[in-house]
Amino acid sequence: MTQAAQSGVNGRPLWRSALVPVLLFAPCVLVYAIFFIWPQASLLGLSASDKAGLTLDHYGRFAGDSYYWDILGRTLGLGLAVTVITLLLGLPTAYVLARSQSRWAGFLLLLTTFPLLVSAVVRSFGWMVLFFKDGLVSKALQSLGLASGPVQTMYTMPGVIIALAQVLLPLMVLTLHGVFKSIDRDLEYAAMSLGARPSVALWLVTLRLARGGIVAGSLLVFSLAISAFATPSLVGGARANVMATAIYEQTVELLDWPFGATLATILLVTVLGLSLAYGALIEGREKMEARP
Amino acid sequence: MDANHLDRRQLLAALAASTVTPFAAFQAQAQAPSFAGRKLITSGFGGSTMDIIQSAVFSPFDKESGAASTQVPMQSAAALARMKAEAGNPQIDMYQFSGGQEAFAKDEGLSQPLSGVSRLATIPADLKDPDGHWVTWAVIAEGIVYRKDKIQTPPKSYKDFFKPEYKGHIAFPAITNGYGLDFLVMLAKAYGGSEDNIEPGFEALKKIKGETIFRAASDLPTLFGQGDIWIMPYDTGNTFKVQQSGLPVAFATPEEGSPAVFITACVAKGAKNADVANAAIDTMLKPEAQIEIARTMRWTASNPDTKLPSDLAGEVPAVGQLAKLNRTKINSMRAAWTERWNREIAR
Incomplete structure (x- = not known):
């Protein structure tokens, strides 16, 4: 031995x-x-249990109550909206930063991560000052003639979406930046030397190759958005109830741990299912396109 | 109650016996037991409230007894959840609650009876547990907070929330905030209902459901500042804080009565430093400590022996002037009303 x-x-x-x-x-x-x-x-x-033993009652309570379906729907909608916004804002930013020859590029990348260095609570208080009726957003909208009266974005779903998108944008930018950096610039030049316009090369070569990063970034942002608690709770208030705040309410405020656990399980299973489906969809397309 | 009478009798007996050596007895009474090197971990309310309580109560207690007290910030509901999670092996010796959680804690067997708290006997019966599991060491009076510059005549009643001129400038707390729950009950009372007939409360609340709903007291300064809010149901303590931040707000006692929030203290069952916790609670019931709390936070003293200086007495209602709610009934209905509120008011 x-x-x-x-x-x-x-x-x-x-x-x-x-x-x-x-x-x-x-x-x-x-x-x-x-x-x-x-x-x-x-x-x-x-x-799946109560004092008597195993039961599916808590799941039945969820299934039979449109109020909780609304919350689940609102949560997934929030995740989707935040993912789309961060993707739209993050893609060009990450691309430019990755391709930039400027010596400021590294500093600019560091700047994009700044929101991550501020605690969620402090950040949300910043939004509160902006979003209230007499706040900056409302005043700006009125002076631009976009609103006739005071607009309150505080304690609304759009407010939560804007605030969360800002919080999660750095994660999207960082993920995409790494991927764009790893794509060889020569591949784009090769496509262009074969007659592709730069925009076509970007679409056919760069974005296709970055697909893995786009999937990773959107999954990351989506899952963080739907499980976020501090921002929806502080910016959304009582009206913009999402799964995370509903779970908090059941477990901490109403002490109904079994139903809180039920909500948590439903959220987890839904997200797991959606992520797997999303991953499979993208991978499936990749395989189809790889065929000669 | 019996136990308290017994305590008092024993105390009298001890005093009588010690007439032989009066000085020794005086010393024994005046000097807190020494807890040099001992620790006390207690839940706290966080933020400036916690800091003020630390300097008004725990720092003097530490100085006197040699113990080292630490408050761990958590909201009352979260504190009860923590107490439940750590049942049998509590990491926190003493809990402070503001939302009636002490009754749950007692019912679930999470707390233990206070012992050796000499001032417990002076606290009115409705401010403490009959079995001595918890005691109210301060009371917060709720009422109507309003912007003095926008509302010239001070509001008198909960019915004032429905004056058309305040439309769009009203805010009220969510039901998960204890004041939101009390607001619902007081509206029910104002319109002919009660804790047993909450219907009028929901009917009234529905009329202002489009107004601003907030969750936490930390939103108050921004609500009165950037939020253009003129009137809301809240309490003396937070009115004082908002005043200190420079906003022109005032507190009004509604004619339906000011509901009161009991700030209670209890000791976790099996707490490692239960003796230190009991001594600390005794300090919290001291008139000197309670005057300091009234002065710095506008909280009402629970010990009737506390004589507030005249400049404070006008700002802080006395314990006897507060309306009292049937907390047992309210607590038993909390979950059901929350579900209903979520659907009918916040949706």
């Missing part, structure tokens, strides 16, 4: 080489098992 181990890679017994990936994987699995899988499993158990 010791001789075999000393005799180099080829002489190593099979179980040893199999051990390496297991050992590399183990710490991560262990941390996840303790801090994620186990709590999630107990949430699932909590959501």
Whole structure:
């Protein structure tokens, strides 16, 4: 055995080489098992039980109540809106920053991450000052003639969407920037030397190659947007109820842990399903296009 | 109650017995037990409230007893959730509540009876648990907060919220904020209902459901500042804070009565520093501490022996002047009213 181990890679017994990936994987699995899988499993158990034993009553309560369907719909709508906005704003920003030759590019990239360095609470208070009836947004809209009276964006869904988009934009920009950086500029030149206009080259080559990053960025932003709590709670107030604030209300304010767990499970399963479908859709297209 | 009488009797007996050595007895009474090197972890209300309580109550207590007190900031509801989660092995010795959570805590067996709190006997019976699980150490009076520059005649009644000239300038807290719940109950009372007949409350609230609804007291300065809000139901303590931030607001006591919020303290069952917590609670009930709290936060003293200086007495209602609500009934209906409020008012 010791001789075999000393005799180099080829002489190593099979179980040893199999051990390496297991050992590399183990710490991560262990941390996840303790801090994620186990709590999630107990949430699932909590959501499917009451004092008498196993029950699906809590799920029935959700399914039979249009109020909670509205909240789920509003949450997914919020995720979608924020993802689209950050993608539209983030794509050009990340592209320009990645392609820029300027020595300021690195500094500018650092600047885009600034919102991440400010706590969500402080940031949301900033929005409060802007969004109230006598705030800057309302005054600007009125002086531009876009609104006839005072406009209150505070405590509304549009307010939450704007604030969350600002919070999550840096993540989108950072993800896309890395991907654009890794795409060889020569590929674009090659396309253009073969007669493609720059816009066509951008569309056919760069954006296609960046697809993985776009998927990653949108999944990241989407999942953070629908699970965000601080911003919807502070900027949205009582009227813009989303899943995260509803879960908080059930568990912390009404002490109905089983129903809170039910809401959490439904949110998790929905997101998991949507993410897998989104990933599969993009990957499926990739395979189709790869065919000669 | 019996236990309290017993405490008092024992105290009298001890005093009588100590007439032989009066000085020793005086010393024993005046000096808090020494807790040098001991720690006290308590929940706190966060922000400036927590800082003020720290300097008005806990710092003097620490100085006197040698203990080191730390407040962990959390809202009352979150504090109860934490207490529940840590049942059997509490990391926090003492809890402060402002939303009636102490009754839940007692019912769920999360708290333990206070012991050795000498001033407990002086606190009125309706401000403490009959079994001594919790005691109210301060009271916050609720009422109507309004902009003095926009509303010249001080509001008198909860019915004033429906004056047409205030339309678009009204705000009220969400029902998950305790004041939002009390607002609903007081509206019901103003329009012929009660804790047992909440219907008129919802009917009234529906008429102003389009107005601004907020969640937390931290929104108050911006609401009165940038939000163009003139009138809302809130409390003396926050009125004082908004006044200090320079806004022209005032507090009015409604004729239906000011509902009161009890600021209570209780000790977690199995708390490692229960003895320190009990001594701290005794300090909180001291008139000196309660005057300091009234002066710095405009909270009403719960100890009737507290004599406020005349300049404060006008600003802080006395305990006897407050309306009292049937909290047991309200607490039992909270979940149902919240569900209804979410659908009929916030939707």
